[in-house]
Amino acid sequence: MRRTIRQEGLVDQGLLSRLRISVIGDQGGLRDSFMSMGEQLGASVLSEIVRSPDFTVYLGDEIVPECDCNYTRVILLDDGVRLTQDRKATTGEPSALQKGGFATIGAALAWQEILRVCRAILPVEIAKKYVTVNLRIDPTTLGEIHDIERDMILEAGDGSEIPFSVLKRDDGTGHKLIRARLEQDHELTDSLLNSLSFLRREMTEEGSLPSEIELRLPRAHGALSGSGIIAGVGGLGSWALDTLIKSFRDSSSSGEQTELSIIDPDLNIQIHNLNRQVLYKEEDLGMAKAEIAKHRLENSVDRITVTSYNEEIGTGSLQMLHDVVVHNGDSSEDISWAEDLDLLHGGSLLDEDFPEMCRASDFILCGVDNLRARAILCGISSEIGIPMINAGAQGFHGQFDLFTEGGSCMLCRYGLGVLSQSGPMSCQEDGEVPFGSIVTSTALFGAIEGLAMISILADGPSSLDEWPSQISWSGRKNTISVEYTPDFGMFARIFDASDDHSKHIREMVLGGLQEDSNEESVTSDMESS
Ligand SMILES: [Zn+2]
Known part of the structure; x- marks a missing residue:
């Protein structure tokens, strides 16, 4: 499987690899971030001197010559990052704590600008490409063989076996259809599928105007210390931790009095993770994400304390927390009910020290890939009154949310839509259909989450009061919108207890579960009678 497979439904990979991109100048690590992201995208070799480039990126104070070519400037400000064509715009001096995060955001927005202006973005997102092969056979010629699926194999030229199903033809011929699905990254289908394009008949000129983007966040001042929970270290969480590592490095902080708990159930880093999940390298393939993330942190930050859990946050975690922390119960009590809950809704952290871990944390940073787990984490953060840093990115869309006390x-x-389980889906006809995912969106939102975490560790949770409560990005236009009101929400009025979020989250999360388990018992009663 290719590294870039998850982004190939979003961008024209062939065009992207042929683009001639020039990058000139540097400011505060922007260049390194830009170069490594280019590698992850599978973009062409970049160099200082390119004659008639398709796009030029000028970093920092670099002077832009008069020309009519495609370009953008990326500059770091005292408190943010800016993408502009303004030749006179001046740079600032970001805090050492935030420099790395702003550089990642600048690089992500610049690459998105290149994809957009150079028309490498596909007009429609393609969730999956595959080839279906049909062999119409006359089964009477099989002789002794009656079980085709057991006794025959479909073999590719390289000797590999391809799974197939057998379908009847009711057209009087007695024929059967042998049907096989060949996936996109199969040797036999690669050149065919890559030569097909799904395009608009007429290209429009709209959307090619250069973007002017400015993202400003409150400046961080203090020294990094504190503790928190990082749930999910995939596309988003790994960029958040990368941002934190750079913050420790650039501010020469030791990591003393910093404790992080990393939770991720994924035991198998795969090749297609490497194009957007920044912490992982080729030698980590097949390893557990939480463990590798822990090692990266410990190797980069001298005295940091990190604990990793290869587990999933489930409904049981929320209920246990409520019983133990809110009612001051004893965690050694019988928790068999929680195990029952988890039979229905996946595993969870039922470790005895989970409530203690939550109580000791200053924040929860959420980078999980399904909405329901996010809602559960939001309930947990609400129960103990700590902020939750949340983000979601899919295709060319992304959103960052801060859920704080009083918001x-x-x-x-x-x-209530967030309570539905959502994640990569699978069906018989199409096989696994993963979400399209690209580094520009995961890096952008992972870095913003990382900067929110840095704000808490440097200046305390109250520093988030100055932060936006929501940041949204539309990659097709490359625009960012920011919301500052912490208590906005069009659904707030449907909840009676709108003043107590932990209560209505718990009721909704566990209430839905109650209905599920009732249905289950009814079904099993009927079966046994
Ligand atoms: Zn609420």
Whole structure:
């Protein structure tokens, strides 16, 4: 499988690899971030001197000559980052704590600008490409063989076996169809599928105007210390931790009095993770994400304390936390009910020290890939009264949310839809259909999450009061919009207890579960009678 497979439904990979891109100048690590992201995208070799480039990126104070070519400037400000064509715009001096995060954001926005202006973005997102092969056979010629699926194999030229199904033809011929699905990264289908393009008949000129983007966040001042939970270290979480590592490095902080708990159930780093999950390298393939993330942190930050859990946050975690922390119960009590819950809704951290871990944390940073787990985490953060840093990125869209005490919760902002399980889906006809995912969106939002975490570790949770409560990005236009009101939410009015978010999250999360388990017992009663 190719590294870039997850982004190939979003961008014209062939065009992207042929683009001639020039990058000139540097400021505060922008150049390194830009270069490594280019590698992850599978973009062509970049160099200082390129004659008639398709796009030129000028970093920092670099002077832009008069020309009519495609370009953008990326500059770091005292408190943010800016993409502009303004030749006179001046740079600032970001805090050492935030420099790395702003450089990642600048690089991500610049690459998105290149994709957009050079028309490497596909007009429609293609969730999956595959080839279906049909062999119509006359089964009477099989002789002794009656079980085709057991006794025959479909073999590719390289000797590999391709799974198939057998379908009847009711057209009087007695024929059967042998049907096989060949995936996109199969040797036999690669050149065919890559030569097909799904395009608009007429290209429009709209959308090619250069973007002017400015993202400013409150400046961080203090020294890094504190503790927190990082749930999910995939596309988003790994960029958040990369941002934190750079912050420790650039501010020469030791990591003393910093404790992080990393939770991720993924035991198998795969090749297609490497194009957007920054912490992982080729030698980590097949390893557990939480463990590798822990090693990266410990190797980069001298005295940091990191614990890793290869587990999933489930409904049981929320209920246990409520019983133990809110009612001051004893965690050694019988928790068999929680195990029952988890039979229905996946595993969870039922470790005895989970409530203690939550109570000791200053924040939860959420980088999990399904909405329901996010809602559960939002409930947990609400129960113990600590902020939750949340983001989601899919295709060319992304959103960052801060859920703080006194602000609105996830249900109030997004409604009950967030309680539905969502994640990569699978069906018989199409096989696994993963979400399209690209480094420009995961790096952008992972870095913003990382900067929010740095703000808490440097200046305490109250520093988030100055932060936006929501940042949204539309990659097709490359625009960012920011919301500052912390208690906004169009769904807030449907909850009676709109003043107590932890209560209505818990009721909705566990209430839905109650209905599920009732249905289950009814079904099993009927079966046994
Ligand atoms: Zn709420």
